Amino acid sequence: MSASTIRYSRRGLLKTAAATLPTWFLESSLAPALAAEKSPNARPRIALVGCGGMGQHDARLASKFGDVVAVCDVDAAHLAAAAEAFKGAEKFTDFRKVCDSSGVDVVINATPDHWHTLINLRAVRSGKDVYAEKPLTFSIDEGKRLVAAVKETDRILQDGSQQRSDPTFRLACELVRNGRLGRVERVRTWLPSGLHGGPFATAPVPPELDWDFWQGQTRPVDYVPERCHVKFRYWYDYSGGTMTDWGAHHNDIALWGLGKDHTGPVSAEGRPLVEPIPGGFTAPSQYEVKFVYADGVEHFCRSTSANTWGGGVQGRPGPGEKYHGVQFEGPEGWLYVTRGDKLEASDPDLISAPLPSGAERLYASDDHMANFFESVASRKPPICPVQIGHRSVSCCHVGVIALRLGRKVHWDPDAEQFADDAEANKYVAREQRQEYSYEML
Ligand SMILES: NC(=O)c1ccc[n+]([C@@H]2O[C@H](COP(=O)([O-])OP(=O)(O)OC[C@H]3O[C@@H](n4cnc5c(N)ncnc54)[C@H](O)[C@@H]3O)[C@@H](O)[C@H]2O)c1
Structure with a gap:
């Protein structure tokens, strides 16, 4: 595929934000306009792997910039629905065949978390951008x-933490990075609580589902509907609960604002607030974790509607409120940011006063999918490249490990290991079922 640039409209994207964002920011921080349009025959050819709710959503967004030519799923019903939505797309059940196809330039990977890496590895090694x-x-x-x-193969990989765009x-991150709050002392992230439920009964495997393939590298178990589509994120076999599911959004922003998205915490102390029910979801639905960074900055991360650690909360959400979001705190005040263009501060001037010329400005992208395709064309890094995705989720993984152990762990972000802690280091890698190990790639 030849490199070229793509046009997309920023005006529409900023319409809602413009109502709430200060004029100085809108005028000084627009994502760069993209000039030329791609000729129809230079549109990237896209394969969707994992055709559930998010996959189909992503593929719809991507179809503005390229053509969905292939769909792949281990559930025939989801596969058929995607083939219906993206008419003419070839159907696959094994992602390796998708990656082998010379008719595919780009892979969208929206499988459950336990499948992400094997598919991403195979895709980049097959020359696809992801x-x-x-x-x-x-x-x-x-x-x-x-x-x-990704480095070895020189591929473009955009991590789907779209709050970066x-x-x-x-x-919020630019204000914090430029010292608007003074030296940040504390950041708080509130993540939605998970599901609390069980015990669950086994059921016959639905005829349309390849349950063995769906389970992949995990330890095989009898089919339980609540382990599979959508709810997989509440089981440690397939995910890290909402600590990774939502931490990949809000902890990512915390690290961006702190300027620590190339590193990670040096310790984490975790506590489940609700014990999972035996035979039910295994990730605790409610929890709290305290991270500390090398410079002493504290990061209190907890599920919503629990407020038992970290002292009084100055901003939203207060005790019992259900909002999720990120709050930065320093000697000059606090800033709270979340979805829906919501930005609040202890003093409105903290937001309304323009940053001085020469202030540090961050990579500007207003559309995560457009930014990915712009990178595919230009070969310049996207806003959320693999290194950042890895560091953001590593922070969450360290939090999960602290929760699983129910105690403090000491993390070395340079060596990417726990210090003298064999019990914690056991969780750094997972055991794989041989048929679905790295050897299958
Ligand atoms: N960026 C966001 O805001 C956002 C929002 C929702 C979900 N997600 C992410 O998207 C991913 C999918 O979530 P979902 O809610 O759509 O889940 P889902 O269960 O609805 O869909 C996952 C699909 O992947 C299929 N699948 C499983 N293993 C496969 C394999 N080896 N090959 C091909 N297909 C396979 C499943 O059969 C299913 O159709 C998750 O990792 C989730 O964290 C991101």
Whole structure:
């Protein structure tokens, strides 16, 4: 595929944000306009792997910039629905065949978390660029392998943490990075609580589902509907609960604002607030984790509607409120940011006063999918490349490990290991079922 540029409209994207964002920011921080349009025969050919809710959503967004020519799923019903939505797309059940196809330029990977890395590795090694749904990985070791593979193959990989392409989050991070709050002392992230439920009964495997393939590298178990589509994210076999599911959004923003998205915390202390029910979802639905960074900055991360650690909360959400979001705190006040263009501060001047010329400005993207295709064309890094996706989710993985152990762990973000802690280091990589291990690639 030849490199060229793509046109997309920023005006529409910024319409809602413009109502709430200060004029100085809108005028000084627009994502760069893209000039030329691609000729129809230079549109990237897209394969969707994982055709559930998010995959179909991503593929619809991507179809503005390229053509969906292939769909792949291990559930024949989801595959048929995607083939119906993207008429003419070839159907696949094995992602390796998709990656082998010379008729595919780009892979969108929207499978469950435990499948992300194997598919991403195979795709980049087959010369494809990848839009990789968050959380980027299932384990820290997977992330290290993926970072190396993307570098080796010189592919574009955009991690799907799309809050990076939301101007409201960018504004919050720019203000924080430029010292608007003074030296940040604390950041708080509130993540939606998970599901609490069980015990669940086994059921016959639906005829349309290849349950063995769906389980992949995990330890095989009898089919339980609540383990499979959508709800997989509440089981440690397939995910890290909402700590990774939503931490890949809000902890990612916390690290961006702190300027720590190339590193990670040095310790984490975790506590489930609700014990999972035996035979039910295994990731605790409610929890809290305290991270500390090398410079002493504290990061309190907890599920919503729990407020038992970290002292009084100055901004939203207060005790019992259900909002999720990120709050930065320093000697000059606090800033709270979340979705829906919501940015609040202890003093409105903290937002309305323009940043001085010469202030540090962050990579500006107002459309995550457009930014990916722009990178595919230009070969310049996207806003959320593999290194950042890996670091953001590593922070979450460290939090999950602290929760699983129910105690403090000491993380070395340079060595990417726990210090003298064999019990914690066991979770850095996962055991794989041989048929679905790295050897299958
Ligand atoms: N960026 C966001 O805001 C956002 C929002 C929702 C979901 N997601 C992410 O998207 C991913 C999918 O989530 P979902 O809610 O759509 O889940 P889902 O269960 O609805 O869909 C996953 C699909 O992948 C299929 N699949 C499983 N293993 C496969 C394999 N080896 N090859 C091909 N297909 C396979 C499943 O059969 C299913 O159709 C998750 O990682 C989730 O975290 C991101």
